[in-house]
Amino acid sequence: MGLPPRTFALAAFAFLAACEDPQQQAPAPPPTVEVVTPLRQAVANIIELPGRVQAIRVAEVRARVNGIIQKRLYEEGTDVEAGQALFQIDPRQMRASLNSAQARLERARATAENAAKDVGRYRGLVEKQAISQQEFDTATARLRAARADVEQAQADVATAQLMLGYTLVQSPIDGVAGRADVTVGALVRSADGTLLTRVEQLHPVYVNFSRSSSDLLDLRAQIAAGELNLTENQRIVVELTLENGQQYPHEGFVDFRAMSIDRSTGTVQARAQIPNPDRALLPGMFVRARITAGERPNALVIPQRAVIMKDRGPSVMVVGEDGRAASRDIEVGSMHAGNWTVLDGLEGGEQVIVDGWQDLRSGTEVEIVMATQ
Structure with missing residues (x-):
C-alpha cells in the first residue's frame, strides 16, 4: 500500500534537508579592509583661493x-x-606757435640789450650830473622789465617746444x-x-585675491593656540593653477595685504606678484592660488584615498574597538603630497579605512589589514 501524498512530500523534504552541505549554511566572513593610523607631522599650511590676473602696470596713452x-x-x-x-x-599748428614764441624771444632780447646799453650810458652821465637820478632810475627799471620779458619769452619757447613734442x-x-x-x-x-x-x-603680473574676515579670525586663533606657526615678515609663496587645471610653472609671492576689511564684501584684499616670462597669464584671467601661509607643526595627516567627499562635507570610515566600521565627519585643511590635513573629527591612534570602504555601512564588522602609507 503506498504512502499518502502529504506524507510522501514531508519525507522527501526531510531527505533533501538532510543532504544539504553544512558549509553552505555557514555565515559569510567579514569583509577585509585596509586601514592606516593617522600620523602627526609638520606640514605646510596651504590656503587655496580664487584670484584674477592684473597687469602690473597699465598706461593710458592720451592726447x-x-x-x-x-x-x-x-x-x-x-x-x-x-x-x-x-x-x-599734425604738428603744423604747434610748429607755428613755436616760431611765434621764438620771434617774441628775439624781440625781447633786443629790447633788453638796448635797455642795458642805456643804463651803461646813463651811469656815466648821472655821475657827472648831466642827467637826473630819476632818469637813471627809470632806465634801470626798463632794463629789469626787459630782462623779465626775456625770461617770459624763454618760458613761452620752452612751452611751445613741449607742445610740439607732444x-x-x-x-x-x-x-x-x-x-x-x-x-x-x-x-x-x-x-x-x-x-x-x-x-x-605683463611681466611680472599681479594676482588679486581676497579672504573673508571670519577666516582671518580663525587663522589668528590657530596662531595663538600654537596650531599654526607664521613668521612675521616672511615671504609668503604663491603657486597658481590655471583655468584648465594645469599647474603654472612659476611661483610668486604675496607683496601686499590690506590692513582693513572691505565693508561691501567683508573680505581682506591681498595681492601676489607672479613672474610671467612666457605671457601665459593675461589680464582678467581667473586662476586658483595656492598660498603657503606658515606651517602646522603637529598636524594630523591621512591619505587622500581615505576621504569620502559628500554634499554635506568630507568624511572617513573608521574601525572602532569592537571591530565594526563607523562613518565619521571630518574637517580637512590643505592637501600636500597626496595627503589631507585633518583639522577636526579625528584623533591620533584611530584606525582609518583607506581601501574597502566603498561598499561598507556603519556597524559592519570588518577584518583589518594595515595598509602601506
Missing part, C-alpha cells in the same frame, strides 16, 4: 595737444618700449600696446584727454 591724427606708428598688440612713437598728431605721442612704459582707440584723421583734444590706446606691462 596732450589738440590736433588731427596723421599716422599710427605701431602695430596693435605688439611689444613697445618706453619712448617709442605710437601716433603722430604731437609725437610716445609710449610711457615698456609693454604690450593694445588696440588703437582712434583712427587716422580723428580730431583729438587735450581738454578731453582723448584716449589713444593702452600699454600694459
Whole structure:
C-alpha cells in the first residue's frame, strides 16, 4: 500500500534537508579592509583661493595737444618700449606757435640789450650830473622789465617746444600696446584727454585675491593656540593653477595685504606678484592660488584615498574597538603630497579605512589589514 501524498512530500523534504552541505549554511566572513593610523607631522599650511590676473602696470596713452591724427606708428598688440612713437598728431599748428614764441624771444632780447646799453650810458652821465637820478632810475627799471620779458619769452619757447613734442605721442612704459582707440584723421583734444590706446606691462603680473574676515579670525586663533606657526615678515609663496587645471610653472609671492576689511564684501584684499616670462597669464584671467601661509607643526595627516567627499562635507570610515566600521565627519585643511590635513573629527591612534570602504555601512564588522602609507 503506498504512502499518502502529504506524507510522501514531508519525507522527501526531510531527505533533501538532510543532504544539504553544512558549509553552505555557514555565515559569510567579514569583509577585509585596509586601514592606516593617522600620523602627526609638520606640514605646510596651504590656503587655496580664487584670484584674477592684473597687469602690473597699465598706461593710458592720451592726447596732450589738440590736433588731427596723421599716422599710427605701431602695430596693435605688439611689444613697445618706453619712448617709442605710437601716433603722430599734425604738428603744423604747434610748429607755428613755436616760431611765434621764438620771434617774441628775439624781440625781447633786443629790447633788453638796448635797455642795458642805456643804463651803461646813463651811469656815466648821472655821475657827472648831466642827467637826473630819476632818469637813471627809470632806465634801470626798463632794463629789469626787459630782462623779465626775456625770461617770459624763454618760458613761452620752452612751452611751445613741449607742445610740439607732444604731437609725437610716445609710449610711457615698456609693454604690450593694445588696440588703437582712434583712427587716422580723428580730431583729438587735450581738454578731453582723448584716449589713444593702452600699454600694459605683463611681466611680472599681479594676482588679486581676497579672504573673508571670519577666516582671518580663525587663522589668528590657530596662531595663538600654537596650531599654526607664521613668521612675521616672511615671504609668503604663491603657486597658481590655471583655468584648465594645469599647474603654472612659476611661483610668486604675496607683496601686499590690506590692513582693513572691505565693508561691501567683508573680505581682506591681498595681492601676489607672479613672474610671467612666457605671457601665459593675461589680464582678467581667473586662476586658483595656492598660498603657503606658515606651517602646522603637529598636524594630523591621512591619505587622500581615505576621504569620502559628500554634499554635506568630507568624511572617513573608521574601525572602532569592537571591530565594526563607523562613518565619521571630518574637517580637512590643505592637501600636500597626496595627503589631507585633518583639522577636526579625528584623533591620533584611530584606525582609518583607506581601501574597502566603498561598499561598507556603519556597524559592519570588518577584518583589518594595515595598509602601506
